[in-house]
Amino acid sequence: MNTQAVPDVSGEFDFSDAQFKVIAQLAYENFGLDLQPAKRSLVYSRLTRRLRALRLPNFKSYLDLLTGPDGAAEQSEMLSALTTNVTHFFREKHHFDQFRDLILPEAIKSARNGGRVRFWSAGCSAGQEPYSIAMCVLEACPDAARYDIRILATDVDPVILARAKAGLYLSEERDSLPADHKDRMTIAADRPGEFTLVPEVKNLVQFGLLNLVKEWPVRGPFQAIFCRNVAIYFDKLTQARLWSRFAPLLETEGMLFIGHSERISGPAISLFNSTGITSYRRNAQKAEMTSKTEISR
Structure with missing residues (x-):
């Protein structure tokens, strides 16, 4: 050497x-x-x-x-x-369009009927992704706080997770928000040049420290999982294991959203059906056949 x-x-x-x-x-x-x-x-x-x-x-x-x-x-x-924690609100807008159109209508209907609704931002970085999910939920269901709707936001980096919990952002980051969201879902922060989210947005999100290559204290089922621009740091084997572990945690017809340069690979290919650009629906029949031993490796 x-x-x-x-x-x-x-x-x-x-x-x-x-x-x-x-x-x-x-x-x-x-x-x-x-x-x-x-x-x-x-x-x-x-x-x-x-x-x-x-x-x-x-x-x-x-x-x-x-x-x-x-x-x-x-x-x-x-x-x-x-690692690089660069993101913004509603990044890869097509994912949020699909989330609003394909997931939220049934999810909100279920919640109004007393059902449990869960979404997961796995690798939430500074919080823009889970807060964007929360804004989508509130847009579809303004009284979401009345129902059992929660967004789990996790990251392995405690430093960036603390920033996400604080929910403080520079004023220029408001530019990536839809025009109506800027007024209805953000408020000025105490420090000049910063803003934060209204309590209705923040209260939907629960943050936690989680390492995606270790054990997960996560049960599901989730109606949608966002894990975007995280697997790019992993080798092919670790990526394949990650995709396979997500499948059983998704509800029937649940969706997985991944990063723009990422692709489902390995045995997990049979566990998902593509629904667009880096978005996938759970193949319920195949996911049920995945052994617990295999997905916990």
Whole structure:
């Protein structure tokens, strides 16, 4: 193995192949991140910021921290540094159009008849996705608070999850909202240049910390699951397992929405039927045949 140290342009830190391999293994085992050698320079540039913030002299000290008895907290910081949390309200609008047209009418009808309605934003980032789902729900059912309707929003990154719970956004982010939503569903925040969502939107969303490559304390069934631009960080095997685990959690005719550059793969292909651009309906017959042992791996 070539362990020659590769400094950055400033010569500030050395970063060997062996050190990169340890970080890549930690990221894969704990979070499912697929850090191939081609991403080494990105890993280096992102993590040097952590070394500076922690006032560490070198990557050896950083690895000692990551692998030490108190390493879990820094591993979460590492994850936050290595992933990109860029999103906006109603991103990939065609998904929300399908959600409104194909899912909400029956879901709202069920709720009004005393049924349980659940939606899941798996990988909710800073919260724009689950809050967009909530706005769709309120648009279709203004009195949603009277019924058993909830949106579960989860993320593996506690830093970004805290931002999502706070629900504070820069004023320019209102531009991605439909015109009528800007007035009815947002309010000015305490700090100038920021806004937040009205309580009716926020109260529909419940946030939780969840690692998609570990066990899920999630039961379902869900009428819709949004898991968009999350699987791009995983290798093909981890992606295939993820899609297969979603299928049994969806209600009959429930839908899965994934990212624009993602595709259902592996055994899960038979568990879903495509309904448009990166949107899928559960194949109920096939999903029921998926063994619990297989989907829990």
